[in-house]
Amino acid sequence: MNAAATEVETYEDYLNNDYGWRSWLFTTDHKRIGLLYLVSITLFFFLGGFFALLIRLDLMTPPGDLISSETYNKMFSMHGIIMVFFFLIPSIPTVLGNFFVPMMVGARDVAFPRLNLLSWYLFNIGGLCMLYAVVNGGVDTGWTFYPPYSSNFSNTNVAMAVTAIFIAGFSSILTGLNFVITIHAMRAAGMTWFRLPLFIWSIYATSLIQVLGTPILAITLALVAGERLLHLGVFDPAYGGDPILFQHLFWFYSHPAVYIMVLPAMGVTSELVATFTRKEIYGYRFVAAASVAIAVFGFLVWGHHLFTSGQSIFAGMIFSLLSYAVAIPSAVKVFNWTATLYKSSVSLQTPMLYAFGFIGLFTIGGLTGLFVAAMGVDIHVTDTYFVIAHFHYIMVGGAVMGYLGGIHYWWPKISGRLYPEIWGKLAALIVFVGFNLTFFPQFLLGYLGMPRRYHAYPDEFQVLNVMSSAGASILGVGYILPMIYLAWSMRYGEKAGANPWPATGLEWHTPSPPPPENFLEPPVVTWGAYDLSAQPDLANRLKDEDRVYKAALRAGARKREELEVEPPATGA
Amino acid sequence: MPEHIVPIKTYTIVLVALLVLTATTCAVSFIDMGKINAVVAVAIAFAKASLVALIFMHLRYSRRLMLVVAAAGLFWLGILIALTMGDYLTRGWQ
Amino acid sequence: MAETVVADRHAPGAARAHQFDNAEQQRDAATMGMWVFLVTEIMFFGGLFASYVVYRALYPMAFAVASQALDVVLGTLNTVVLLVSSFTMAVAVFGSKTGRRRLMLGGLALTIALGLVFLAIKFYEYYQKYAERHVPGPSFAFPAPYTEQAKMYFTLYFAMTGLHAVHMIVGCGLLTVLIVMARRGRFTPDYNSPVEISGLYWHFVDIIWIFLYPLLYLIGRHLE
Helix, strand or coil, rough: CCCCCCCCCCCCCCCCCCCHHHHHHHHHHHHHHHHHHHHHHHHHHHHHHHHHHHHHHCCCCCCCCCHHHHHHHHHHHHHHHHHHHHHCCCCHHHHHHHHHHHHHHHCCCCCCHHHHHHHHHHHHHHHHHHHHHCCCCCCCCCCCCCHHHHHCCCCCCCCHHHHHHHHHHHHHHHHHHHHHHHHHCCCCCCCCCHHHHHHHHHHHHHHHHHHHHHHHHHHHHHHHHHHHCCCCCCHHHHCCHHHHHHHHHHHHHHHHHHHHHHHHHHHHHHHHHHHHHCCCCCCHHHHHHHHHHHHHHHHHHHHHCCCCCCCCCHHHHHHHHHHHHHHHHHHHHHHHHHHHHCCCCCCCCHHHHHHHHHHHHHHHHHHHCCCCCCCHHHHHHHHEEEHEEEHHHHHHHHHHHHHHHHHHHHHHHHECCCCCCHHHHHHHHHHHHHHHHHHHHHHHHHHHEECCCCCCCCCHHHHHHHHHHHHHHHHHHHHHHHHHHHHHHHCCCCEECCCCCCCCCCHHCCCCCCCHHHHHHHHCCCCCCHHHHHCCCCHHHHHHHHHHHHHHHHHHHHHHHCCCCCCCCCCC | CCCCCCCCCHHHHHHHHHHHHHHHHHHHHHCCCCHHHHHHHHHHHHHHHHHHHHHHHHHHCCCCHHHHHHHHHHHHHHHHHHHHHHHHCCCCCC | CCCCCCCCCCCCCCCCCCCCCHHHHHHHHHHHHHHHHHHHHHHHHHHHHHHHHHHHHHHHHHHHHCCCCCCHHHHHHHHHHHHHHHHHHHHHHHHHHHHHHHHHHHHHHHHHHHHHHHHHHHHHHHHHHCCCCCCCCCCCCCCCCHHHEEEEEHHHHHHHHHHHHHHHHHHHHHHHHHHHHCCCCEEECCCCCHHHHHHHHHHHHHHHHHHHHHHHHHCCCCCC
């Protein structure tokens, strides 16, 4: 191969170093595993979205005329299960975390690469079990699986669904474990804890939650399966059991789980705000500490899901108080991002649009969380559309926008290509408009009394429901557009350099797409996380390095040609 | 980091202690002390577990971070049990 | 400079796996990884322990009476067996650290043997429970007035000891693999992480039993 003749373009990166299905399915490269996850969770996202589509279609008219009430129960159950366990919880950690945690700390890979691949396989095995449950007639217990309905009375595929989540849960645990060890043990020379990007702090806090909380979910769902299959009766009142014990155990995980979903998006937002304001994040240490505080406090508030369940009033009061406390670190982050904007140089590129969307919508979602944290108000709005709007503002307005923002931000690094900016901005705008049109009316619906999980409603709610359904269709368009133009960019997009934005952070100190072992030489870090002053003339310097690197590769290729030596095997 | 190698003699002493504690907890359980029975049983169990963790599992000779990790696991379980029992114990209150 | 340098994996202090910079980092990562995994196991068993605490607090008498139906001799014997097996495991790790291969192999083999003894006794106990119709299910029978609540006790008994037994079986399997690897000379004083971290796992399973024993077997002895 005449390497000398080909100019800048070909060098060994993680995508072209090996070909064939085996190089993907048996890879231990964290970057490839991140892309494998990208494919899996995108498929589940659209499956979960399909169920949402059917829900919103049925809710266009007051009577339940599109699907029967039993089928409707299955629709919202499967929408919830798939979106929560097979999209939101994995999304940022498994795609962006897998790809960038090693790079951002300056390592060659995660601590346990084969365990990483196992995580992906476990995720898909769980996913297949869930697909089986879906195809075999669905589940209708709600994603919350409350007994005694789930254990004794439901005639749907509960055991298969909880098995699917059990398996996917272990995928989540192993991913979290991998990141904890990677961040502790594999930071590059000079990369002290307080020089780490805030994305790493968020992923670290998320991983702590995954490790500490998910096992409880696993054993609790196993007990439900045990009740169904072996008639064990741990939550069965006939044997002195208490269904509320299930709720305690379930929400002990599932409340921190919402922080698994939102903390990584907060981490992405920190990166985006720093890059697109060309400034250090205001109060870096406070934001880092807030991430850990959210993870810790998040474990102390689960009883606010049990306010109306029969839990003791006194326990409810404690949980209510603690729920107000957990809002504080989140607010600290919002204040600090906003303060970063002051006297900064804001660049409204696509990722920054998503970051602004996150900050605004997460704030609304978080503020409405204060409504439901008050026991008195919660009696009125619990199990209504108010709660649904509250958590969708955080999950979709927050977590999904953070995810999309991160995908767009790191897309040049992942693919080596730039997407068309005009389409990026358009899709972000469509998502924002569609999202608010879908979910803001739901606050009003809930406050006016429309219950959740009902497929029919009184006539006076129809206008707001139609607005919501219209918004959902717009939102759908906003989600499909990036699929198209990102795929397009992989072939036809303009080539991205090492640092197109430009940004600080070790991942931008290596070519796009990155080489198989991430860095040419192990990095040595002597600067703070977003310290532009330590990297003057950043963009130009990196352009030079890019050229030097590629010249070295060409020289190496020429040398190999002379000696007729095989190219080096990729580290495995 | 130089690895500390624990001598077999230390392991033997710990094993003897564990067996003594086992005999104790078994014998004491036959004596009626009301609610104290449960406290003593759990206390002895914690003592045995600590011996296994600190000596057999080398926690005493490991980085302090490992101790923090182990303690965190126990503490988190404690949160689950404490706050859940907080519900059950106060249900009867007026 | 453009070529990937393949590190000599057998140089002193070199890491065996490419993502690590040196052997010490690899060992640290393995140890920390196992401890974090054990924390997940604490929480996994923890759900059952939490359920136990709740129901024992609600039904103290029923639990005490039902507990008397367990064989305290076999339970105590099993406890001794596991404690000794932890000792033999620690000896095996000592052997791997000091390069004393026969000590390591002997320790591992004894540990597995004791684990199998534990499992045998356990399954005999299960059989006893089955024969006395104390297995929760359609044929469950227990004297009034504690019938239903005793069923809760036995459900927890089987769930907790059953999960523990599954972990024992996995542990025996792990140690068997270790013996195979050890006989092939894979472990040296420089590289014995697999033995050490398997030891951590084994000791942890022992610790679970250290708690299960008094909580399940010794509740009602003072009432006999």
